[in-house]
Amino acid sequence: MVEKLMSKVYYLMSPQTMTKIQYQYDPKHFENSEPTFFKEKDLTAEEMVINIGPQHPSTHGVLRLEVVTDGEVVKDVIPHIGYLHRCFEKHCEALPFNQIIPFVDRMDYLSAMNSEHIYCLGVEKMLGITEEIPPRVEYIRVVMAELNRLASHFVAVGAYAIDLGAFTAFLWMMRDREHILRMLEWASGARMLYNYIWVGGVFYDLPVGFEERCQEFIDYLRPKLQELQDIVIFNKIFIERTADIGVLPLDLAINTGCTGPMLRGSGLKLDYRKTDGYSIYPELDFDVPVGEGKVGTKGDCWDRNYVRVLECYESLKIIEQCLGRLTTDLKRTRDFKPHQAVPKKIWPEKGDLYFRGESPKGELGFYFRAQGKRDVPLRVKARSGAYSNLSAIGEISKGALVADLIAILGSVDIVLGEVDR
Amino acid sequence: MTFQETVAHLQEKFGPEAILSSEPQGLQEMITVSVDRLADICQELYAHEQCYFDLLSCITGMDNGPKEGTMEVIYNLYSIPFNQPLCLRVMLERNAEDQEAPSVPTVSHIWKTANWHERETFDLFGIRFEGHPDLRRILLPHDWDGHPLRKDYKEQEKYHGITVKY
Numbered sequence: 147m148v149e150k151l152m153s154k155v156y157y158l159m160s161p162q163t164m165t166k167i168q169y170q171y172d173p174k175h176f177e178n179s180e181p182t183f184f185k186e187k188d189l190t191a192e193e194m195v196i197n198i199g200p201q202h203p204s205t206h207g208v209l210r211l212e213v214v215t216d217g218e219v220v221k222d223v224i225p226h227i228g229y230l231h232r233c234f235e236k237h238c239e240a241l242p243f244n245q246i247i248p249f250v251d252r253m254d255y256l257s258a259m260n261s262e263h264i265y266c267l268g269v270e271k272m273l274g275i276t277e278e279i280p281p282r283v284e285y286i287r288v289v290m291a292e293l294n295r296l297a298s299h300f301v302a303v304g305a306y307a308i309d310l311g312a313f314t315a316f317l318w319m320m321r322d323r324e325h326i327l328r329m330l331e332w333a334s335g336a337r338m339l340y341n342y343i344w345v346g347g348v349f350y351d352l353p354v355g356f357e358e359r360c361q362e363f364i365d366y367l368r369p370k371l372q373e374l375q376d377i378v379i380f381n382k383i384f385i386e387r388t389a390d391i392g393v394l395p396l397d398l399a400i401n402t403g404c405t406g407p408m409l410r411g412s413g414l415k416l417d418y419r420k421t422d423g424y425s426i427y428p429e430l431d432f433d434v435p436v437g438e439g440k441v442g443t444k445g446d447c448w449d450r451n452y453v454r455v456l457e458c459y460e461s462l463k464i465i466e467q468c469l470g471r472l473t474t475d476l477k478r479t480r481d482f483k484p485h486q487a488v489p490k491k492i493w494p495e496k497g498d499l500y501f502r503g504e505s506p507k508g509e510l511g512f513y514f515r516a517q518g519k520r521d522v523p524l525r526v527k528a529r530s531g532a533y534s535n536l537s538a539i540g541e542i543s544k545g546a547l548v549a550d551l552i553a554i555l556g557s558v559d560i561v562l563g564e565v566d567r
Numbered sequence: 568m569t570f571q572e573t574v575a576h577l578q579e580k581f582g583p584e585a586i587l588s589s590e591p592q593g594l595q596e597m598i599t600v601s602v603d604r605l606a607d608i609c610q611e612l613y614a615h616e617q618c619y620f621d622l623l624s625c626i627t628g629m630d631n632g633p634k635e636g637t638m639e640v641i642y643n644l645y646s647i648p649f650n651q652p653l654c655l656r657v658m659l660e661r662n663a664e665d666q667e668a669p670s671v672p673t674v675s676h677i678w679k680t681a682n683w684h685e686r687e688t689f690d691l692f693g694i695r696f697e698g699h700p701d702l703r704r705i706l707l708p709h710d711w712d713g714h715p716l717r718k719d720y721k722e723q724e725k726y727h728g729i730t731v732k733y
Contacts, residue, residue, distance in 0.1 A: 180709055183701075228706040235691070236715055272594060400621050400647065403680030414647070421650050499594045500625065500643045500654065513627045513641065529625035529643075537683045566706060 182212050183224040192216045200229045204309055204552045207562030218547050223540045230566040238526040243269050243492040244345050251339040254564040256301050259294035260505040262343040263287050268501030268512045269345045272494035278487045282476040283347050284426050289468045292461040297326040298506035299454045302559040307378050309556040310387050315378045325363055346488035357473050364462050389442030392542045392554035403534035406508025411437040411450035418504040430467050432460045447557035492521045507531035530564040568617050570596045597654040605657055606672040613677050620644035626684035628692040632718040636661045640671055670695040691716040
């Protein structure tokens with residue numbers, strides 16, 4: 147019996163089988179896989195092409211970076227995307243407007259509420275029912291969206307810390323994000339992909355006790371954000387790793403279409419919640435933090451992360467104001483119907499609309515074309531913030547070290563679900 | 568500049584044959600321009616100090632199907648200092664399967680955003696952008712057949728031995 151078993155082991159370990167299992171180099175493999183942008187003839191003698199990803203954890207998903215290096219110095223970076231392409235726009239050709247919402251969730255899966263919110267506002271604008279939405283519904287939506295913005299920024303900063311080798315902050319951020327996810331689960335029934343905000347309303351009223359629990363959480367979170375600043379943002383090692391790295395000048399940022407914290411990190415006070423004034427944001431009081439180059443150059447990796455942390459404070463301010471309204475004049479009543487304004491038929495008039503909003507990653511815009519008398523759109527195009535932000539990486543990482551390239555990529559805060567759609 | 572002023576300025580500068588139509592009514596104001604002058608018009612909108620459309624938000628491709636026989640490319644611009652959006656559109660003749668794909672002059676030398684957005688439009692619709700520095704597929708694999716958002720798209724049977732249709 148033992149001999150029989152051993153012979154099997156010997157067979158598996160024999161040279162013939164081992165060579166079958168092991169990878170054998172074949173020049174044709176490069177032709178079969180996605181071809182590189184730089185070919186052998188484009189390179190000088192010192193240069194070398196290195197692939198980072200698509201299965202590398204520091205690329206934050208399935209991003210493949212083709213890096214031309216000269217020793218330790220990065221000469222050029224070509225991102226290859228599309229590994230998470232799920233045909234969002236093709237699906238939209240066949241689905242009614244309300245059934246697209248779950249697909250919108252899956253684009254930026256770290257801040258699904260924000261995407262839903264912007265999408266639904268766009269469809270409502272096409273239907274012309276923006277004024278009919280009950281104020282309580284709109285306040286609930288904004289609370290949800292801002293909670294989700296917090297969660298998204300926590301992942302961004304926490305995962306960035308782990309990119310640079312700081313493990314503690316990541317665990318702290320995940321702990322606080324968990325509180326948010328549990329609250330969103332309490333309200334909607336799902337942890338990440340909610341389908342909570344509907345065209346014309348929300349899925350359900352807030353559960354009893356949500357407002358008080360949310361206020362408790364805000365009181366808990368303020369000191370934690372200060373702790374985060376102490377351990378990460380103003381940590382000497384963190385500053386050394388990120389200050390003056392990956393500087394994105396403002397003109398380049400605008401020209402490459404960077405939006406969101408990336409543009410604000412470069413010093414421009416552009417926030418669509420302020421400029422477009424959609425939803426109830428004009429009624430709320432909050433600031434737009436911008437990068438100032440406090441420890442290095444304006445627009446470096448440190449600035450982008452600092453802007454995200456400051457934005458967390460602003461989100462807390464917004465949530466607090468909304469909770470104030472939700473517990474006083476817009477209080478829960480017995481006859482409140484969250485589906486009151488939900489249209490029976492979502493038949494927008496024939497025509498086009500580009501609607502955009504501020505998601506945590508940047509400008510999230512939807513280009514709609516409705517065909518009229520049908521609830522299926524002719525075309526929905528999604529313009530995601532991370533897609534344009536990522537396209538700037540080649541420009542800002544030239545001349546950086548390979549280790550800094552990871553720091554630059556992390557500071558862009560991409561979600562590949564949104565880049566590839 | 569308001570929308571009407573922008574239209575008037577463009578008509579004065581490029582003549583009525585370049586600005587085909589402008590629709591200020593409806594949900595969105597849109598200017599339809601001729602394909603040949605697109606790059607010049609974009610350059611003017613970008614550089615003129617009263618227009619100053621410095622942010623290109625989005626490029627959308629559109630296929631209206633064989634019945635209409637047209638394709639569209641739509642540009643959403645935004646002027647940050649004036650807080651003014653603008654929507655530009657070019658109409659193209661739709662190509663049948665055996666004809667050459669329509670082409671549009673690139674604007675990627677004006678806005679770097681256009682680089683990836685034009686690649687995406689090429690990938691999904693097959694519209695070519697003349698003068699684009701690097702017109703490759705971006706979302707789909709390089710050896711994929713066809714352009715999926717075209718109305719006459721048929722998915723291929725097999726891709727590297729994998730059945731495509733499920």
